[in-house]
Amino acid sequence: SYELTQPPSVSVAPGQTARIICGGNNIGSKSVHWYQQKPGQAPVVVVYDDSDRPSGIPERFSGSNSGNTATLTISRVEAGDEADYYCQVWDSSSDHYVFGTGTKVTVL
């Protein structure tokens, strides 16, 4: 089955840049979506189709995808960005949706 691997945690100072990696076999051939989840809340899309942003999501959130790695970049990090982040793809070979292992972003 297809697997997506993320680092368990990323720490970043306010105003700096956080980069969250999502690794998967030839993930560059798939559309990658990123969700932000705060404690006690449902996930919210912050980036979809590799690099598009839903309306209402700040431009500070951006994404890229190539080869075996997709990346979510959060620029000028704010305290409110502290949350868990998950990547997600559709695996056509298994007809399953797959989520990454998740990354906890801590703002120092």
Next chain:
Amino acid sequence: VQLVESGGGVGRPGGSLRLSCAASGFTFDEYAMSWVRQGPGKGLEWVSGINWNGDRRGYIDSVKGRFTVSRDNAKNSLYLEMNSLRVEDTALYFCAREPQRSSEPFDIWGQGTMVTVSS
């Protein structure tokens, strides 16, 4: 536009529970729907999905043969029948509206209903 789950609670190992998800604010029968779960302190895991008319369903291996997803478009509702419960099924269960293309994400989520499997 919203999804509201219900039916969670405490189940015994080997027992059964039935989850429901009520949809409103969109044309329910135009969308496939999914169940996604999150164990305590764990990540998101897609569990099951069903297409718009119910004739195509998918499950992760760990629930295949034990869980059954269904829908009633007349009632704008999605269901998950959970049988032969295991301790590892303990999780917050979300229903989510599936994208219409792989280039789109799950865009609408409920707040979840908690299932605890314990003797």
